[in-house]
Amino acid sequence: MGKNLATKLAAIVVVLLFFIYGIIGIPHGSLKQSIADRIHLGLDLKGGIHLVLAVHVEEAVASTTDRDVQRLEAALPAGGVTGATVGKSDPAHQDIITITGVPVGQMSSLRTLVGGNDYASYEASSQPDGSMRLTMKPTAISDLEARTLETSIETIRQRVDSLGVSEPTIQKYGLGDNQVLVELPGIANADEVEQAIQSTSKLAVYAVVSGPYESEQAAMTTLNNVIPPDATLVHGQSTPNSPDQVWLLNRASEVEGTDFRDASGGTDVNGRPNIHFTLTTEAGDRFYKYTDAHKTGSPTPGSMAIVLGNKVREVASINGAIRDQGEITGTFTQAEVDNLSLMLRTGALPASISYLETRTVGPSLGAASIRQGVIAAVVGMAAVMIFMLIYYKGSGINADLALLLNLLILLGFMGYSHATLTLPGIAGVILTIGMGVDSNVLIFERIREELRAGKTAAAAVKEGFAHAWITIVDTHVTTIVSAAILFLFGTGPVKGFAVTLTFGLLANLFTAVYVSRLIFDAHLKGKERGTALSI
Known part of the structure; x- marks a missing residue:
């Protein structure tokens, strides 16, 4: 019996050290900083920006x-x-x-x-x-719209990564069709975020049919109020300070953002900012046929319009055939060139986006949420531990030790998985404490029944754990299934609640049964037969 207890105790110590490492890792700097490096705070605790975007699939x-x-x-x-x-x-x-x-x-x-x-x-x-x-x-x-949404999410993620955001949430938003949820903890400048995401506006090159016209009305007059079915009117400016003009462009683009394989900023021979680009093989072949057929000196010379965000940014003559490499020179600032180059390197949006919701959470509000959440958790846990000591006497110490170890394992789980702790996640921690108490109550009450039936303390403990085990597993499994549903269909904060609740329940199965049983066995070891149990 003694050897068996020593083995179980060693196993618990190993588990304890394992999860302590999960919480703090290899310590460097302060303990608080070590924990913060392993357990990340969500938007509602750290502050940041919450966006809901609609993708026009x-x-x-x-x-x-x-x-x-x-x-x-x-x-x-x-x-x-x-x-x-x-x-x-x-x-x-x-x-x-x-x-x-x-x-x-x-x-x-x-x-x-x-x-x-x-x-x-x-x-x-x-x-x-x-x-x-x-x-x-x-x-x-349906397949095309689904691919468009997934591509948009991936493109937005690459844009956000350029901001250096730690642990961003970018995912399909379950409350609406073709919507994207973006949560960026630790970011306070909403304009910077919107500019980075908006830089994914669709870039495309179109063949110019006619124009420019002074206005849309002038264009319609020239066209006898009939726009060809394969063409469309697009507004734009030939220079930053020029008045708005209108061009008639082919409806289908010659090349667009998804056709670009690489891009980098530079300057042309006149020192103006420009973009050097490389197209995919298929797009290069297609672009060569178009530019070769409409270059200067050909039977059908033409020009092409560079359109960004449904606005003409430049109209250029085709001086020669272009295959897979070329450059875009226009009325761009250096910042615009840098943004466009980054956009083309990492992929452009296959469809435009619009903002449905923008919300900023300040760091002070996040700090207040942490403080209040921690106070709630500490007060709740202290109240539970005091109750267990008063109601179950000496056995309450057993339950309190199991609760503390439960919390330690839960935080270790989160550290190893790099899970994000949110305010609902703190609520999940508190609920886990309640579930842990519930398990101890089931076990202790069963032990009391066995003692009242006249069994010895050792036999009562054995029967109490054996009969309560099925009920504990049943309640935990059903709750974990509910948490899994919340995780699959919920948004960021709801997912945080589901994650902490699931980790906590798994930890509780270990502490409420294995650890508590070991403490009882260690207490009763060496006691005389018939010794009373403080419960």
């Missing part, structure tokens, strides 16, 4: 169908279909492509073309007027 659908319109226009002649017109005739339904003017004898060739794998995401249907309609399948739209 419908733009990704429109951009994809615009590209497919271009692909179809190029593929039709090669597929034996001549004289047909491809476009999107309904602005309200950007997921529909219409092919008109198909000769009757070439309809079979068209069906073969659109029925191939290249257009498997579309449902083709012939119309009474002889045209064909390609409608993007709902599953394809």
